[in-house]
Amino acid sequence: xxxxxxxxxxxxxxxxxxxxxxxxxxxxxxxxxxxxxxxxxxxxxxxxxxxxxxxxxxxxxxxxxxxxxxxxxxxxxxxxxxxxxxxxxxxxxxxxxxxxxxxxxxxxxxxxxxxxxxxxxxxxxxxxxxxxxxxxxxxxxxxxxxxxxxxxxxxxxxxxxxxxxxxxxxxxxxxxxxxxxxxxxxxxxxxxxxxxxxxxxxxxxxxxxxxxxxxxxxxxxxxxxxxxxxxxxxxxxxxxxxxxxxxxxxxxxxxxxxxx
Amino acid sequence: xxxxxxxxxxxxxxxxxxxxxxxxxxxxxxxxxxxxxxxxxxxxxxxxxxxxxxxxxxxxxxxxxxxxxxxxxxxxxxxxxxxxxxxxxxxxxxxxxxxxxxxxxxxxxxxxxxxxxxxxxxxxxxxxxxxxxxxxxxxxxxxxxxxxxxxxxxxxxxxxxxxxxxxxxxxxxxxxxxxxxxxxxxxxxxxxxxxxxxxxxxxxxxxxxxxxxxxxxxxxxxxxxxxxxxxxxxxxxxxxxxxxxxxxxxxxxxxxxxxxxxxxxxxxxxxxxxxxxxxxxxxxxxxxxxxx
Numbered sequence: 337x338x339x340x341x342x343x344x345x346x347x348x349x350x351x352x353x354x355x356x357x358x359x360x361x362x363x364x365x366x367x368x369x370x371x372x373x374x375x376x377x378x379x380x381x382x383x384x385x386x387x388x389x390x391x392x393x394x395x396x397x398x399x400x401x402x403x404x405x406x407x408x409x410x411x412x413x414x415x416x417x418x419x420x421x422x423x424x425x426x427x428x429x430x431x432x433x434x435x436x437x438x439x440x441x442x443x444x445x446x447x448x449x450x451x452x453x454x455x456x457x458x459x460x461x462x463x464x465x466x467x468x469x470x471x472x473x474x475x476x477x478x479x480x481x482x483x484x485x486x487x488x489x490x491x492x493x494x495x496x497x498x499x500x501x502x503x504x505x506x507x508x509x510x511x512x513x514x515x516x517x518x519x520x521x522x523x524x525x526x527x528x529x530x531x532x533x534x535x536x537x538x539x540x541x542x543x544x545x546x547x548x549x550x551x552x553x554x555x556x557x558x559x560x561x562x563x564x565x566x567x568x569x570x571x572x573x574x575x576x577x578x579x580x581x582x583x584x585x586x587x588x589x590x591x592x593x594x595x596x
Numbered sequence: 597x598x599x600x601x602x603x604x605x606x607x608x609x610x611x612x613x614x615x616x617x618x619x620x621x622x623x624x625x626x627x628x629x630x631x632x633x634x635x636x637x638x639x640x641x642x643x644x645x646x647x648x649x650x651x652x653x654x655x656x657x658x659x660x661x662x663x664x665x666x667x668x669x670x671x672x673x674x675x676x677x678x679x680x681x682x683x684x685x686x687x688x689x690x691x692x693x694x695x696x697x698x699x700x701x702x703x704x705x706x707x708x709x710x711x712x713x714x715x716x717x718x719x720x721x722x723x724x725x726x727x728x729x730x731x732x733x734x735x736x737x738x739x740x741x742x743x744x745x746x747x748x749x750x751x752x753x754x755x756x757x758x759x760x761x762x763x764x765x766x767x768x769x770x771x772x773x774x775x776x777x778x779x780x781x782x783x784x785x786x787x788x789x790x791x792x793x794x795x796x797x798x799x800x801x802x803x804x805x806x807x808x809x810x811x812x813x814x815x816x817x818x819x820x821x822x823x824x825x826x827x828x829x830x831x832x833x834x835x836x837x838x839x840x841x842x843x844x845x846x847x848x849x850x851x852x853x854x855x856x857x858x859x860x861x862x863x864x865x866x867x868x869x870x871x872x873x874x875x876x877x878x879x880x881x882x883x884x885x886x887x888x
Contacts (some may be wrong), residue, residue, distance in 0.1 A: 343832075345696045351689065352701045358756075361722035362715060364732065364736035402858060410621035416600060416845065417614025428868070433629060434809055435864035437816040439841040440857040444632030444639070467624035470813070500600045522710040528820045529838070533845065547714040551827060555721070555729045560619065562718040568708050577703040 345513025365559035372525070385561055387539065388546035393456070393568070395542055396524035398462040403520050406466045408513065412505065419580070427476060430469035440527050446533055456537060460531045468523075471516045478512025479505075509581055520575040525569055625874035632860055640854040654855035662857065667837040670709075670747065674815055675834075677751045678758065682811045683804055686762035691792065693763070694770040702767060706760035713820035718751060720825065724749070741825055749832025754820055762807035769803035770796060 390449040398580040445464050446455070454460030486508070489502050495503070506513075535542070541549075543565050550558055643650045658664055693702045708716070724740060725731025737743055773796060781791050817836035826834040828843060837860065844853040 342690060344642075347699060348689075348692050348696055352704050355756075355759075356704050356707050357712070358719050358723060359715075361719040361732065364722045406620040406624045409617035417610050417617060418612065429625075431809060432865060432868050434813045435820075435868065436861055437837055439819070439838045439839070440628065441632040441636065441843055442841065443853050443857065444635035444869035445628070446845075447628070447635055448631055463624075464628055467621055467628045470624040470810075472621065472859060484600070484758065491600070497600065509766070519711065523817075526712050526817075528823070529714065529842070532842075544713065547824065551824065555726070559718055559722075562712070562714045565712055566715045573707065573710050577700060578647075578705070590626040 362563050365556050369556055388541040388543050392543045396521050399465050399524040400520050402462055402466045403468055407471040408475050409425055410472045411479050414476045415479030430472050433469040442533050460534050474512050474516045478509045482508045514576050521572055611812055636857040640858045644851050654851045658852055658855040663840055666835055667840040671837055674751055678754050679811050681755055681760050686759055686766050689763050690766035690770055695769050705763045705829045708757045709760045716821050742831045744833045746831050750822055750834055754815050754818045758811050761810045765803050765807055769800040773799050833862040
């Protein structure tokens with residue numbers, strides 16, 4: 337067993353602290369102006385901000401559900417079902433697509449949505465975000481980590497394909513689903529180009545497009561709004577970190593309930 | 597009948613089920629990427645949104661456009677700054693984290709990646725100040741967002757936001773190196789850094805490639821921060837490809853936009869095909885037992 341110098345752990349912790357320290361700047365307006373005065377002004381936030389908040393939540397949930405539906409089966413198929421040469425080509429395609437700036441296809445996507453009568457409709461934005469190459473890669477990688485002997489053992493005990501899927505595959509994949517979901521929610525929360533182009537009415541504002549309209553507005557109000565907008569993401573992040581730190585905790589509870 | 601286990605008699609059915617599972621992704625790929633690309637490709641040979649065929653005129657005009665060349669130059673500078681720093685810092689941090697089993701605290705490096713663009717810009721504003729508010733530090737001039745410094749600040753932002761991805765991937769990659777290799781080298785008298793450069797680095801090279809791709813991907817996503825920092829018409833050092841595309845869309849300069857779309861898709865495609873000939877990703881080689 338190799339022993340490591342004692343200073344390495346405090347050094348790493350200090351680096352982590354320094355790395356996330358700038359995030360504390362989000363609280364500076366509260367320090368400067370006083371918590372109470374800013375909380376009072378937060379009560380007077382415009383209705384349109386809360387409408388944008390709700391629209392963002394709807395968009396994030398819609399995106400997440402459709403992305404699960406599209407990308408999880410793809411990860412399973414590429415890892416366990418399809419021939420390797422096909423899987424390799426699809427995975428290379430996913431890598432290639434990650435090289436493309438999303439804005440490159442905004443205009444043709446706009447024309448396509450217009451043809452499909454989905455322009456100025458949240459469904460159009462959700463549809464255009466359904467396929468996420470990085471999610472396919474994450475779910476494929478997660479599927480690759482599941483050893484086939486688990487399925488073989490279950491089949492020897494008489495498990496059906498459906499039971500293998502719901503009792504083994506999904507629980508074993510859940511850390512990767514959680515990580516992918518965190519990235520998906522963060523991406524949806526931050527989505528700017530598509531809502532800015534496809535949703536052009538004021539009632540369809542999401543937080544990112546709302547903040548774009550607030551350039552030059554009262555900085556203290558923007559500071560409160562920025563802090564409020566990050567809360568759900570921080571909660572999801574904290575939940576994901578707590579679960580991912582011990583992924584077996586997610587799996588074991590499901591495995592314990594495995595009965596045939 | 598179970599499709600989770602390879603069996604000669606069921607391989608045809610497995611493939612059919614596999615294709616069926618892939619259908620939603622293929623449909624979404626068609627709607628999100630393929631059809632829009634075909635539309636962009638065809639329209640790039642026409643004048644505006646009309647039906648006058650102009651051949652390569654739009655593409656030639658695009659390559660002579662000052663703002664497009666500026667955006668490409670800025671992108672290359674950004675990559676030249678972010679990619680090496682991202683990979684080096686992430687690798688060193690991953691080495692440290694791997695040695696001490698950093699665990700949960702290493703996940704905190706990922707926090708900036710999930711912060712909304714407005715929060716990131718708010719942090720920059722609170723730290724360095726803007727025309728409206730005084731910053732905590734007076735390191736930068738008051739009009740920094742309209743000067744060359746803006747590009748540097750943006751580069752640091754992209755690095756800060758993207759480092760977490762690389763770090764997490766490299767921690768996993770370092771953890772997957774068999775201990776026997778390292779112990780054998782140590783028994784032969786190899787120093788720590790000799791082991792790092794001769795064993796750890798070569799074995800994590802494919803993961804470094806993935807990290808580089810993610811860094812490129814993140815540099816595109818950080819356009820939102822650039823837009824909030826400098827607006828739709830920022831200073832030259834902040835002007836990005838996304839500004840070019842967004843502004844041409846707003847100005848309804850569709851022909852130039854379509855030509856740019858085709859350019860931005862075809863060039864990475866050719867580069868990837870070229871590099872994939874030399875760089876084989878071992879992760880694609882499926883071992884017996886399903887692990888890669």
